[in-house]
Amino acid sequence: MKHSFLILLGLSVSMVAAHAREGLGISSWAGWKPGQISRADCPELRSVPLILKWNELEPKPGKYKFDKQLGEPLMVAKADDLYITLMIWVGPACPDWIYEQGVPLVITDRKVNALGQKTDGQKTYPYYLHPEYKNRFMGLIDAFGEYVNDLSPELRERIVFVQCAEGSTGDGQPYKGNALEAKYDISKDVWNDFRLETWKRYRNAVPGIPVLVNSDANGGLETEWLLENMDVIALKHGMFSHGYHVSDNVERLANFQTLEGAVKERGKSVLTRGEMDGELFVMGWSKGNIPRALYWSGLFASHCRLDIWNVPREALKDPANWPACKIFNKYAGHTDPATAPAAFCALRDGLDASDFARFPAEQFGGKPGKKSDQERYLKIAEAYSKQGARMDDPEKATGGGMLNRKRSGSNDVGWGIWPGNYCRFLTQVEPGSGDVGRWNIDDSIYGRFARAFDHKAGKTQMRFMLDNAFNAASANVKVTYLDKGCGEWSLLAGQKNALNVQNTDSGLWKEVLVTVSGPELSKANLKLRHEKGDDTTFHMIEIERIK
Structure with missing residues (x-):
């Protein structure tokens, strides 16, 4: 890799620092236990995600192990000047005794994970709507809240947020895959009612700590509930953090900016997180040059004003990736230009195939709204090929975000991707x-x-x-x-x-x-x-x- 050199012209060393909320910036992923990663391994590390599993927290009904699972790791994090983000996995991490209480066991048809790899994991779930399940689940949240509220102030203030995981880990749906028995299907409306009930329980259990929810599954009703009932609107934004060139991110970002405006009108604030997962080491567009993939993904995440970016700890331990972490940390949490310490413009041209004004159908083919026309993408790339544009895997550009991330190489044309810097x-x-x-x-x-x-x-x-x-x-x-x-x-x-x-x-x-x-x-x-x-x-x- 070619190195950069710095020429100093009229440099003043007196800089004004404007501090964002503590704990924002680079965080590891997925899950954390003491000894896995520390500031010594990655100086840019600001927080670590503690994922608690119900079957380990409550191995027997009413017998909790919060000290071991939460208290002890929290003290280790504090000693390393790290902050903690919390999430309790239920769903596939339910204790076996839950089924002994009469809660039905749901088996799904899941065969591959989010990376497209064959898996036998996370195929069993409880039926969330069963009265006994809801009673036990809400009891867990209450017990968790009692423990957190009894923590010493110096430990409690280390908790940046608690993510509300209602079902399938931290995702917004009840199951990964489809239930093999149709009687356990849960409609979106019914599921979102359950989600709202869970959000309210968490909010009441941990007052003063932001409760973060998965925004990808939210509709207007859920968004309005957050605006009216939460002081901090804390959201997981998955498609702002899984690399750049994700389909329809122009629309996603516009929707987020509209929400952010509504939050400011109410005198409240927004907190966001997103994760870069194992795709970094698996997908062709990233694994061939991880430092570059991470760097531009971090710039895009900053553009989308992500506050916390979860990055696999294996990547964080590689100094070649620290430039990506450093620049993300510089802007994380700084949403007000009046107090922000810096501003940037990273120069690029995004070739958006959905833009028929820039790329008219008469020249490049295609029809508005038709995302699947690969020939249109190829013609646009060809027009800019002398400047280096190319399409290594055009089929992957024509789908949604989960397909985009599986591309084998560089796709410089996308659909609804960010068109500019x-x-x-x-x-x-x-x-x-x-x-x-x-x-x-x-x-x-x-x-x-x-x-x-x-x-x-x-x-x-x-x-x-x-x-x-x-x-x-x-x-x-x-x-x-x-x-x-x-x-x-x-x-x-x-x-x-x-x-x-x-x-x-x-x-x-x-x-x-x-x-x-x-x-x-x-x-x-x-x-x-x-x-x-x-x-x-x-x-x-x-x-x-x-x-």
Whole structure:
């Protein structure tokens, strides 16, 4: 992997830190026990997920082991300055005695797991609607709440949230697979009624601790209940965290932003988490270059304002993956540009096959709403192939998120994928008007996407706008670029030429850093400009507040 070098121009070392809520940022996955991972293994680790299993918490009716399963791990985490997220698995982790109480055993037809691998696991479940099950389940929540509320303040404050797992682990459905006996089927409406009942019980059991729910399964009724009944709207957002280029994420993000606006109107706050699971080591798009896959997945998760990102501990222990963790931590929890310590714009061009204005049917084929037309994806990629775009596994691009993640390599065209840059508080003005997209530039973490000048086509500048609320008196501006060719380019802040860079054709990704004043960052006054010679390719602009 090619390394980057830093050139310091007018750098001030006095930085203003604005702290997000403790415990947000990088977390391990899946599950945690003392000794599995610590800050020594990954300095960017901020929290660990403690997944409690009902059959271990209550091996005999009414006989709980909270001290061993929760109290002791919590003390180990505190000693390592780590925070804890909690979830109790029920469903497939129910104790055997639950069935001895008359609760029916439900067997499903599950044959493969979420990664498409054959499995015999998680095929047995209780029938959740049985009165005895509900009585025992709600009793477990009450006992859990009593234990948590009796913890010392220094231990209780280490709990970031409690995730409400109503059935199939932390997912939003009762079973993985379908019940073999139709009499145990549970309709979505009936299941969501059960979910709401469970949310209320958890909320009452652990007052003051956010109760996180799986948002992917929510409809309007469930969302409205959260808005009216929870002080912190805590959500699991799976499709914001399983890598980038996931179908329909434009719609998902728009829906989330609408929800976020409704939350702010009520004077409440939002807390989000998502996980990158074993797909990182299995799927072709990621396993061939895990540091790069994780880096761009982290940027996308930051763009979607994820607060906690669960990453497999095996990946967290590899220093090659720490850049992804570091940049995610920098932005995790910072939702207000007025207090955020930094802003970024990671440059990329998303080729969205659902955009018939940009890619008209007359030229690229297809029909609006028809996601399955592979030929359309291939024609779009071909139009940008000279800039590196390609489709290694077009069939996987035509499905939903769970199919997208199984792609064997790079798919640079998707359906409803995010069409532009990944950013927080810093946006590009009219992307593409003064630049061209680049794809698959090299194998470095930066080289998956970029934007570049094309002076022969008259594309010689990129303009950027910082959120007006950022309002920094002074800040450091960092530009990451590919030092290829011998072209010259400049960074303008306001009317001032903040720096000029002469490329030296080293083939390395480099960084330049310059200090500018607040007025020079206002409006759309930040600009990258081609001066002469070869075109330059850029990865990111980042602004870090000084004061």
